[in-house]
Amino acid sequence: MVDITLLMVGKTREGFIREGLDFYQKRLKPLVQLSLKSVREEKEGGGLTPETLKSKEGERLQAQMPPRSWVVALDPQGREFTTEEFAAWLGQREELSRPLTFLIGGHWGLSDRVLAAADERLALSRLTLTHEMARLILLEQLYRAWTIKMGHPYHV
Amino acid sequence: MVDITLLMVGKTREGFIREGLDFYQKRLKPLVQLSLKSVREEKEGGGLTPETLKSKEGERLQAQMPPRSWVVALDPQGREFTTEEFAAWLGQREELSRPLTFLIGGHWGLSDRVLAAADERLALSRLTLTHEMARLILLEQLYRAWTIKMGHPYHV
Numbered sequence: 001m002v003d004i005t006l007l008m009v010g011k012t013r014e015g016f017i018r019e020g021l022d023f024y025q026k027r028l029k030p031l032v033q034l035s036l037k038s039v040r041e042e043k044e045g046g047g048l049t050p051e052t053l054k055s056k057e058g059e060r061l062q063a064q065m066p067p068r069s070w071v072v073a074l075d076p077q078g079r080e081f082t083t084e085e086f087a088a089w090l091g092q093r094e095e096l097s098r099p100l101t102f103l104i105g106g107h108w109g110l111s112d113r114v115l116a117a118a119d120e121r122l123a124l125s126r127l128t129l130t131h132e133m134a135r136l137i138l139l140e141q142l143y144r145a146w147t148i149k150m151g152h153p154y155h156v
Numbered sequence: 157m158v159d160i161t162l163l164m165v166g167k168t169r170e171g172f173i174r175e176g177l178d179f180y181q182k183r184l185k186p187l188v189q190l191s192l193k194s195v196r197e198e199k200e201g202g203g204l205t206p207e208t209l210k211s212k213e214g215e216r217l218q219a220q221m222p223p224r225s226w227v228v229a230l231d232p233q234g235r236e237f238t239t240e241e242f243a244a245w246l247g248q249r250e251e252l253s254r255p256l257t258f259l260i261g262g263h264w265g266l267s268d269r270v271l272a273a274a275d276e277r278l279a280l281s282r283l284t285l286t287h288e289m290a291r292l293i294l295l296e297q298l299y300r301a302w303t304i305k306m307g308h309p310y311h312v
Binding site for chain 1: 171172175176179236238242281282286289292297
Protein backbone atom coordinates (compact mmCIF):
# COMPACT_ATOMS: atom_id res chain seq x y z
CA MET A 1 0.00 0.00 0.00
CA VAL A 2 1.40 3.35 -0.96
CA ASP A 3 2.34 5.62 1.93
CA ILE A 4 0.92 9.13 1.52
CA THR A 5 1.35 12.07 3.89
CA LEU A 6 -0.46 15.39 3.66
CA LEU A 7 1.85 17.77 5.46
CA MET A 8 0.10 21.04 6.11
CA VAL A 9 0.45 24.39 7.85
CA GLY A 10 -2.13 24.93 10.60
CA LYS A 11 -5.00 22.84 11.91
CA THR A 12 -8.25 22.52 9.97
CA ARG A 13 -10.56 25.04 11.60
CA GLU A 14 -13.79 24.87 9.62
CA GLY A 15 -16.13 22.14 10.81
CA PHE A 16 -17.45 21.28 7.35
CA ILE A 17 -13.92 20.86 6.00
CA ARG A 18 -12.98 18.59 8.93
CA GLU A 19 -16.06 16.47 8.22
CA GLY A 20 -15.19 16.30 4.53
CA LEU A 21 -11.63 15.22 5.33
CA ASP A 22 -12.98 12.49 7.61
CA PHE A 23 -15.35 11.39 4.87
CA TYR A 24 -12.53 10.84 2.37
CA GLN A 25 -10.05 9.50 4.93
CA LYS A 26 -12.51 6.70 5.75
CA ARG A 27 -12.89 5.84 2.09
CA LEU A 28 -9.14 5.93 1.47
CA LYS A 29 -8.29 3.85 4.54
CA PRO A 30 -8.46 0.41 2.84
CA LEU A 31 -6.56 1.74 -0.20
CA VAL A 32 -3.70 3.92 1.01
CA GLN A 33 -1.50 4.29 4.10
CA LEU A 34 -2.60 7.89 4.61
CA SER A 35 -1.59 10.35 7.29
CA LEU A 36 -2.47 14.00 7.77
CA LYS A 37 0.04 16.03 9.74
CA SER A 38 0.07 19.72 10.43
CA VAL A 39 2.75 22.06 11.70
CA ARG A 40 2.06 25.22 13.70
CA GLU A 41 1.16 28.28 11.67
CA GLU A 42 2.70 31.69 12.31
CA LYS A 43 0.44 34.40 13.69
CA GLU A 44 0.25 37.62 11.73
CA GLY A 45 1.58 40.78 13.36
CA GLY A 46 4.80 41.60 15.16
CA GLY A 47 5.87 43.41 11.98
CA LEU A 48 6.93 40.20 10.25
CA THR A 49 6.58 40.15 6.47
CA PRO A 50 4.66 37.35 4.74
CA GLU A 51 8.05 36.14 3.43
CA THR A 52 9.38 35.73 6.97
CA LEU A 53 6.18 34.06 8.15
CA LYS A 54 6.27 31.62 5.25
CA SER A 55 9.90 30.75 5.80
CA LYS A 56 9.35 30.04 9.50
CA GLU A 57 6.47 27.75 8.58
CA GLY A 58 8.62 26.23 5.84
CA GLU A 59 11.31 25.26 8.35
CA ARG A 60 8.70 23.44 10.41
CA LEU A 61 7.46 21.60 7.32
CA GLN A 62 10.98 20.53 6.41
CA ALA A 63 11.61 19.25 9.94
CA GLN A 64 8.52 17.01 9.69
CA MET A 65 9.15 15.60 6.26
CA PRO A 66 8.97 11.79 6.22
CA PRO A 67 12.41 10.41 5.26
CA ARG A 68 13.02 9.45 1.61
CA SER A 69 9.79 11.20 0.57
CA TRP A 70 8.97 12.14 -2.97
CA VAL A 71 7.77 15.69 -2.26
CA VAL A 72 4.91 17.32 -4.15
CA ALA A 73 4.22 20.96 -3.32
CA LEU A 74 0.72 22.29 -3.95
CA ASP A 75 1.17 25.57 -5.76
CA PRO A 76 -1.26 27.50 -8.01
CA GLN A 77 1.67 28.02 -10.43
CA GLY A 78 2.35 24.28 -10.59
CA ARG A 79 1.40 21.69 -13.18
CA GLU A 80 -2.30 21.18 -13.78
CA PHE A 81 -3.82 17.78 -14.39
CA THR A 82 -7.09 16.33 -15.49
CA THR A 83 -8.34 13.67 -13.06
CA GLU A 84 -7.28 10.90 -15.48
CA GLU A 85 -3.80 12.39 -15.80
CA PHE A 86 -3.59 12.70 -12.02
CA ALA A 87 -4.50 9.01 -11.61
CA ALA A 88 -1.87 8.00 -14.18
CA TRP A 89 0.74 10.25 -12.57
CA LEU A 90 -0.03 8.74 -9.17
CA GLY A 91 0.44 5.24 -10.61
CA GLN A 92 3.92 6.26 -11.84
CA ARG A 93 4.84 7.78 -8.49
CA GLU A 94 3.80 4.58 -6.72
CA GLU A 95 6.42 2.75 -8.75
CA LEU A 96 9.11 4.86 -7.08
CA SER A 97 8.42 2.83 -3.90
CA ARG A 98 9.01 5.92 -1.81
CA PRO A 99 6.64 7.67 0.59
CA LEU A 100 4.71 10.40 -1.20
CA THR A 101 4.38 13.71 0.66
CA PHE A 102 2.04 16.48 -0.42
CA LEU A 103 2.82 19.90 1.05
CA ILE A 104 0.00 22.40 1.56
CA GLY A 105 0.95 25.88 2.76
CA GLY A 106 -0.95 28.19 5.08
CA HIS A 107 -2.51 31.62 4.48
CA TRP A 108 0.64 32.88 2.80
CA GLY A 109 1.37 29.77 0.78
CA LEU A 110 4.70 27.93 0.73
CA SER A 111 8.08 29.64 0.98
CA ASP A 112 10.35 29.85 -2.05
CA ARG A 113 12.79 27.56 -0.30
CA VAL A 114 10.17 24.85 0.26
CA LEU A 115 8.96 25.19 -3.33
CA ALA A 116 12.52 24.92 -4.67
CA ALA A 117 13.25 21.85 -2.55
CA ALA A 118 10.12 19.99 -3.73
CA ASP A 119 10.42 17.29 -6.39
CA GLU A 120 7.31 18.53 -8.17
CA ARG A 121 4.70 21.27 -8.03
CA LEU A 122 1.08 20.51 -8.56
CA ALA A 123 -1.83 22.93 -9.07
CA LEU A 124 -5.36 21.85 -8.19
CA SER A 125 -6.79 24.86 -10.00
CA ARG A 126 -5.69 28.23 -11.37
CA LEU A 127 -8.08 29.64 -8.76
CA THR A 128 -6.61 30.49 -5.39
CA LEU A 129 -8.33 28.07 -3.06
CA THR A 130 -8.35 28.49 0.68
CA HIS A 131 -5.68 26.24 2.12
CA GLU A 132 -8.42 24.29 3.90
CA MET A 133 -10.39 23.77 0.69
CA ALA A 134 -7.19 22.58 -1.03
CA ARG A 135 -6.90 19.80 1.57
CA LEU A 136 -10.43 18.66 0.83
CA ILE A 137 -10.01 18.69 -2.95
CA LEU A 138 -6.70 16.84 -2.76
CA LEU A 139 -8.21 14.03 -0.67
CA GLU A 140 -11.22 13.84 -2.95
CA GLN A 141 -8.97 13.57 -6.01
CA LEU A 142 -6.82 10.91 -4.32
CA TYR A 143 -9.95 8.89 -3.68
CA ARG A 144 -11.18 9.47 -7.21
CA ALA A 145 -7.78 8.42 -8.61
CA TRP A 146 -8.04 5.10 -6.75
CA THR A 147 -11.53 4.45 -8.02
CA ILE A 148 -10.22 5.06 -11.56
CA LYS A 149 -7.26 2.72 -11.01
CA MET A 150 -9.59 0.02 -9.68
CA GLY A 151 -12.08 0.58 -12.49
CA HIS A 152 -14.89 1.47 -10.07
CA PRO A 153 -17.65 3.80 -11.06
CA TYR A 154 -17.57 6.85 -8.84
CA HIS A 155 -20.85 8.25 -7.68
CA VAL A 156 -20.55 10.61 -4.76
CA MET B 157 -27.22 44.01 -5.53
CA VAL B 158 -26.44 41.54 -8.26
CA ASP B 159 -28.86 38.68 -8.63
CA ILE B 160 -27.10 35.30 -8.82
CA THR B 161 -28.70 31.88 -9.21
CA LEU B 162 -26.93 28.55 -8.93
CA LEU B 163 -29.11 26.23 -10.96
CA MET B 164 -28.12 22.62 -10.32
CA VAL B 165 -29.07 19.04 -11.07
CA GLY B 166 -29.98 17.07 -7.94
CA LYS B 167 -30.10 17.95 -4.26
CA THR B 168 -26.91 18.24 -2.21
CA ARG B 169 -26.62 14.89 -0.44
CA GLU B 170 -23.37 15.05 1.52
CA GLY B 171 -23.77 16.66 4.93
CA PHE B 172 -20.39 18.37 4.90
CA ILE B 173 -21.09 19.95 1.51
CA ARG B 174 -24.48 21.21 2.72
CA GLU B 175 -22.80 22.78 5.74
CA GLY B 176 -20.15 24.38 3.55
CA LEU B 177 -22.81 25.81 1.23
CA ASP B 178 -24.64 27.27 4.27
CA PHE B 179 -21.35 28.71 5.52
CA TYR B 180 -20.76 30.66 2.29
CA GLN B 181 -24.43 31.52 1.72
CA LYS B 182 -24.49 33.30 5.10
CA ARG B 183 -21.36 35.27 4.20
CA LEU B 184 -22.69 36.19 0.76
CA LYS B 185 -26.12 37.22 2.03
CA PRO B 186 -25.31 40.92 2.64
CA LEU B 187 -23.43 41.13 -0.68
CA VAL B 188 -25.44 39.30 -3.33
CA GLN B 189 -29.03 38.36 -4.05
CA LEU B 190 -28.20 34.65 -4.14
CA SER B 191 -30.46 31.69 -4.74
CA LEU B 192 -29.68 27.99 -5.06
CA LYS B 193 -32.19 25.97 -7.06
CA SER B 194 -32.01 22.36 -8.08
CA VAL B 195 -33.94 20.33 -10.62
CA ARG B 196 -34.62 16.61 -10.31
CA GLU B 197 -31.83 14.30 -11.43
CA GLU B 198 -32.44 11.27 -13.64
CA LYS B 199 -31.91 7.87 -12.11
CA GLU B 200 -29.52 5.53 -13.85
CA GLY B 201 -30.89 2.37 -15.38
CA GLY B 202 -33.83 1.67 -17.65
CA GLY B 203 -31.32 1.31 -20.48
CA LEU B 204 -31.04 5.07 -20.99
CA THR B 205 -27.70 6.35 -22.25
CA PRO B 206 -25.86 9.11 -20.37
CA GLU B 207 -26.70 11.36 -23.35
CA THR B 208 -30.42 10.79 -22.87
CA LEU B 209 -30.19 11.26 -19.11
CA LYS B 210 -28.27 14.50 -19.54
CA SER B 211 -30.71 15.85 -22.07
CA LYS B 212 -33.70 15.12 -19.83
CA GLU B 213 -31.97 16.95 -16.99
CA GLY B 214 -31.05 19.72 -19.41
CA GLU B 215 -34.70 20.31 -20.32
CA ARG B 216 -35.51 20.73 -16.65
CA LEU B 217 -32.68 23.22 -16.23
CA GLN B 218 -33.87 25.23 -19.21
CA ALA B 219 -37.42 25.32 -17.84
CA GLN B 220 -36.15 26.82 -14.56
CA MET B 221 -33.85 29.44 -16.05
CA PRO B 222 -34.52 32.90 -14.58
CA PRO B 223 -35.70 35.18 -17.41
CA ARG B 224 -33.12 37.48 -19.09
CA SER B 225 -30.29 35.56 -17.41
CA TRP B 226 -26.69 35.74 -18.49
CA VAL B 227 -25.96 32.02 -18.41
CA VAL B 228 -22.62 30.59 -17.35
CA ALA B 229 -22.24 26.81 -17.67
CA LEU B 230 -19.68 25.09 -15.43
CA ASP B 231 -17.71 22.81 -17.71
CA PRO B 232 -14.21 21.32 -17.24
CA GLN B 233 -13.54 22.27 -20.89
CA GLY B 234 -14.49 25.90 -20.25
CA ARG B 235 -12.36 28.96 -19.65
CA GLU B 236 -10.13 28.88 -16.57
CA PHE B 237 -9.54 31.88 -14.38
CA THR B 238 -7.30 32.91 -11.58
CA THR B 239 -9.26 34.25 -8.59
CA GLU B 240 -8.33 37.86 -9.52
CA GLU B 241 -9.48 37.31 -13.12
CA PHE B 242 -12.70 35.76 -11.83
CA ALA B 243 -13.35 38.81 -9.61
CA ALA B 244 -12.71 41.18 -12.54
CA TRP B 245 -14.89 39.10 -14.86
CA LEU B 246 -17.69 39.14 -12.29
CA GLY B 247 -17.44 42.94 -12.08
CA GLN B 248 -17.91 43.16 -15.86
CA ARG B 249 -20.87 40.79 -15.78
CA GLU B 250 -22.51 42.90 -13.07
CA GLU B 251 -22.49 45.83 -15.49
CA LEU B 252 -24.80 43.87 -17.79
CA SER B 253 -27.54 44.48 -15.20
CA ARG B 254 -28.98 41.06 -15.89
CA PRO B 255 -29.46 38.14 -13.51
CA LEU B 256 -26.42 35.86 -13.57
CA THR B 257 -27.16 32.11 -13.67
CA PHE B 258 -24.50 29.47 -13.10
CA LEU B 259 -25.44 25.99 -14.33
CA ILE B 260 -23.95 22.94 -12.61
CA GLY B 261 -24.72 19.54 -14.11
CA GLY B 262 -25.25 16.23 -12.34
CA HIS B 263 -23.26 12.97 -12.47
CA TRP B 264 -23.16 13.05 -16.25
CA GLY B 265 -22.47 16.76 -16.63
CA LEU B 266 -24.45 19.15 -18.82
CA SER B 267 -25.99 18.19 -22.15
CA ASP B 268 -24.53 19.51 -25.39
CA ARG B 269 -27.68 21.51 -25.92
CA VAL B 270 -27.42 23.24 -22.56
CA LEU B 271 -23.71 23.93 -23.15
CA ALA B 272 -24.40 25.36 -26.60
CA ALA B 273 -27.19 27.60 -25.28
CA ALA B 274 -25.04 29.06 -22.49
CA ASP B 275 -23.48 32.51 -22.91
CA GLU B 276 -20.18 31.35 -21.45
CA ARG B 277 -18.43 28.25 -20.14
CA LEU B 278 -16.34 28.39 -17.03
CA ALA B 279 -13.97 25.74 -15.63
CA LEU B 280 -13.18 25.69 -11.92
CA SER B 281 -10.33 23.27 -12.50
CA ARG B 282 -9.01 20.87 -15.14
CA LEU B 283 -9.73 18.18 -12.54
CA THR B 284 -13.14 16.55 -12.68
CA LEU B 285 -14.74 17.62 -9.44
CA THR B 286 -17.80 15.94 -8.02
CA HIS B 287 -20.81 18.06 -8.90
CA GLU B 288 -21.35 18.66 -5.19
CA MET B 289 -17.78 19.84 -4.67
CA ALA B 290 -18.16 22.18 -7.67
CA ARG B 291 -21.06 23.90 -5.88
CA LEU B 292 -18.92 24.48 -2.82
CA ILE B 293 -15.93 25.83 -4.75
CA LEU B 294 -18.13 28.14 -6.82
CA LEU B 295 -19.72 29.67 -3.71
CA GLU B 296 -16.33 30.02 -2.05
CA GLN B 297 -14.93 31.79 -5.12
CA LEU B 298 -17.96 34.09 -5.32
CA TYR B 299 -17.35 35.05 -1.72
CA ARG B 300 -13.64 35.49 -2.34
CA ALA B 301 -14.37 37.64 -5.41
CA TRP B 302 -16.48 39.97 -3.29
CA THR B 303 -13.81 40.30 -0.63
CA ILE B 304 -11.35 41.23 -3.42
CA LYS B 305 -13.77 43.80 -4.87
CA MET B 306 -14.27 45.33 -1.43
CA GLY B 307 -10.55 45.26 -0.68
CA HIS B 308 -11.02 43.02 2.36
CA PRO B 309 -8.33 40.66 3.50
CA TYR B 310 -9.65 37.13 3.31
CA HIS B 311 -8.74 34.78 6.09
CA VAL B 312 -10.84 31.64 6.22
